[in-house]
Amino acid sequence: MNAPHQTESRDPSDRPARLAVGVVGAGRVGPALARALQQAGHRPVAVSAVSDASVRRAERMLPDVPVVPPAQVLARADLVLLTVPDDTLPGLVEGLAETGAVRPGQLLVHTSGRYGTSVLDPARRAGALPLALHPAMTFTGTEVDVQRLAGCSFGVTAPDELRLAAEALVIEMGGEPEWIAEGDRPLYHAALALGANHLVTLVAQSMELLSKAGVEHPDRMLGPLLGAALDNALRSGDAALTGPVARGDAGTVAAHVSELRKHAPATVAGYLAMARSTADRALAHGLLRPELAEDLLGVLADTDTGAGPGTGPGPDADPGPGDAAEPEGGER
Numbered sequence: 353m354n355a356p357h358q359t360e361s362r363d364p365s366d367r368p369a370r371l372a373v374g375v376v377g378a379g380r381v382g383p384a385l386a387r388a389l390q391q392a393g394h395r396p397v398a399v400s401a402v403s404d405a406s407v408r409r410a411e412r413m414l415p416d417v418p419v420v421p422p423a424q425v426l427a428r429a430d431l432v433l434l435t436v437p438d439d440t441l442p443g444l445v446e447g448l449a450e451t452g453a454v455r456p457g458q459l460l461v462h463t464s465g466r467y468g469t470s471v472l473d474p475a476r477r478a479g480a481l482p483l484a485l486h487p488a489m490t491f492t493g494t495e496v497d498v499q500r501l502a503g504c505s506f507g508v509t510a511p512d513e514l515r516l517a518a519e520a521l522v523i524e525m526g527g528e529p530e531w532i533a534e535g536d537r538p539l540y541h542a543a544l545a546l547g548a549n550h551l552v553t554l555v556a557q558s559m560e561l562l563s564k565a566g567v568e569h570p571d572r573m574l575g576p577l578l579g580a581a582l583d584n585a586l587r588s589g590d591a592a593l594t595g596p597v598a599r600g601d602a603g604t605v606a607a608h609v610s611e612l613r614k615h616a617p618a619t620v621a622g623y624l625a626m627a628r629s630t631a632d633r634a635l636a637h638g639l640l641r642p643e644l645a646e647d648l649l650g651v652l653a654d655t656d657t658g659a660g661p662g663t664g665p666g667p668d669a670d671p672g673p674g675d676a677a678e679p680e681g682g683e684r
Contacts, residue, residue, distance in 0.1 A: 374429025375399040376422045378406040380491035381684035382435030383413035387498045392524035398425040423453040434462040435684040449474035465541035468509035468534035484509040502526040590637045598634040600644025606651045628652045
């Protein structure tokens with residue numbers, strides 16, 4: 353199959369190698385990518401959806417595209433987007449290959465950050481052309497996702513002979529390809545989850561605490577602050593560290609911990625873990641003076657209620673509850 357590529361034509365319909373696109377899993381990701389490919393001149397022909405919400409999303413994002421079972425999606429499409437949760441992907445690929453749904457020469461693309469192309473090996477043995485294209489973006493399941501793909505980096509893993517095809521597809525969706533080796537995919541995905549997923553938790557917790565402190569519009573207060581912090585961090589890395597931990601203000605940090613234990617005990621474990629990491633990085637980069645670090649690290653190591661500098665936890669101290677992570681479910 354000829355790989356899609358850009359040409360000088362401004363009319364997508366004039367470009368060669370237009371593909372019939374299918375989507376298996378109408379979560380937040382699949383319909384948005386299909387819409388982006390549609391804008392590049394490709395033709396969505398089928399989508400599978402499980403839940404009522406995903407059916408409605410498919411109808412909204414891909415109107416007039418029939419909702420059919422996964423095997424029928426593969427029967428109709430030249431390019432198939434497998435946009436399902438990571439834990440579901442291996443079984444889905446094996447099932448499609450075992451039932452003969454995969455056709456030789458068919459482009460099979462998954463959007464998992466965790467996996468490279470090896471997860472598609474059962475389909476590859478059936479003749480499919482495997483690609484791993486993971487958009488480094490958070491999705492809402494609405495039209496705004498298509499706009500956000502402009503300039504979005506994609507973590508791409510592909511066999512050498514398909515690199516040009518992978519690159520062309522990413523560019524057509526408005527993205528920028530970033531090549532990730534097969535063995536580096538789990539680390540790559542962990543890095544994104546650490547930065548993006550945990551950020552949402554931290555911001556949500558901060559907004560809740562500001563509300564408890566009487567702030568009427570926490571989002572307005574945090575917006576400029578977090579925007580500046582993110583910009584500074586992306587520009588300067590650890591040199592952008594500020595605040596009581598980086599300054600070594602042990603008394604202030606102890607007061608924080610005390611207040612969090614009273615008003616939001618579920619946030620204490622996360623606060624302490626992030627503060628310890630911040631202190632380590634501030635020390636390593638010369639921002640936190642060693643003579644101030646001892647009392648600070650004492651506070652951060654202390655799990656006793658009402659802890660402060662110079663006091664230690666008892667042998668049966670309860671570290672306090674932490675936030676439990678919930679597994680991702682449903683379609684992407």
